[in-house]
Amino acid sequence: MSETHPELLRLRQSIDNIDAALIHLLAERFKATQSVGMLKASIDLPPADPAREERQIARLRGLAHDAGLDPVFAEKFLNFVIAEVIHHHEQIAGRQADSAEDADA
């Protein structure tokens, strides 16, 4: 069996470190958005805020461009993450509405 090329090994170690950092960053982001979801539900704000999303997309596309990352990919990635966040927000709002109904009964 052939040995893995040392340069390929080195690059893969770097990729593994970057992937680990991405997972940790995403976990922190979702912790923050979980709190946003609870706050929004408690003050009756809708799960999605399209105006905020537009500003985020414009900002991230600019950052991606400056960093040499495809802005189209950056926008798709942000939209993918935000869609999941909105789904979480909807679940939180549903649970809060259910417990408010139970408290009234």
Ligand SMILES: O=C(O)C(=O)C[C@]1(C(=O)O)C=C[C@@H](O)C=C1
């Ligand atoms: O900033 C908010 O209002 C959020 O709910 C967070 C967030 C995001 O994940 O960045 C998610 C949904 C909104 O449509 C906009 C932004």
